[in-house]
Amino acid sequence: MLVRRVLGTATVVLLTLGVGGCGGGDDEPSAGPTSGQPTSAPATGHAPDEPMPGVPTETRLQQPRAKATIAPSGTATALPDVRMLTAPRGAPVKTWPVPTDVKITDPGAVDDTWQFDLHTREPAKVIRFYEQVLPRLGYRVRTDLTYTLGDEPVHWDLVFDGKVSGSMVRDPAHGVVFVVVNPPGQPAIAGETPSS
Numbered sequence: 001m002l003v004r005r006v007l008g009t010a011t012v013v014l015l016t017l018g019v020g021g022c023g024g025g026d027d028e029p030s031a032g033p034t035s036g037q038p039t040s041a042p043a044t045g046h047a048p049d050e051p052m053p054g055v056p057t058e059t060r061l062q063q064p065r066a067k068a069t070i071a072p073s074g075t076a077t078a079l080p081d082v083r084m085l086t087a088p089r090g091a092p093v094k095t096w097p098v099p100t101d102v103k104i105t106d107p108g109a110v111d112d113t114w115q116f117d118l119h120t121r122e123p124a125k126v127i128r129f130y131e132q133v134l135p136r137l138g139y140r141v142r143t144d145l146t147y148t149l150g151d152e153p154v155h156w157d158l159v160f161d162g163k164v165s166g167s168m169v170r171d172p173a174h175g176v177v178f179v180v181v182n183p184p185g186q187p188a189i190a191g192e193t194p195s196s
Helices: 002-019 123-136
Strands: 068-070 082-086 095-099 103-105 113-119 140-149 152-161 166-171 176-181
Touching (some): 095 113, 123 140, 123 152, 123 166, 123 176
Antiparallel strands (some): 082 095, 103 113, 140 152, 166 176
16 A cells, blocks of 8 residues: 555655665765875765765754644543454554444554554544544554654654554545554654653
């Protein structure tokens, strides 16, 4: 699915940038020194203290901003229209709440992360469902979360933190809400500082 590919690509980019940045490598041949004497600058025509053109100098993740934050309330009695989805083997939780009127596509857990799709005619209603249910289960919920990675805007409809963390993104054109549930201790967004 397109949303899954985009999110998977964004995760790889975030993890790559968090580890040490990207670019360079052995893609371009080097002219090297011609006289046998070492040179102080690479054979690019640029002084050593000048950045290469087109290479970003700031690749740290900008801390995300949420439109709203809902604190955990911890009162899980009488949750409306909820069924508990049994998680597959290897998932970071045993069950997960889902609305009663959605169809689920669940390819299973991968590397301790569980990703699944909720199919619905009303993706916004599913997000509102989680805004109500997750705080009652002890999760902090942030809605309409954005940040900029380089020049690219990144957006999640909902991000949650608690016993486990994760994110949700709507794809209204296809009637899907894409859900990611991360293992305990992993932040909902790669590179985010705990104080956010």
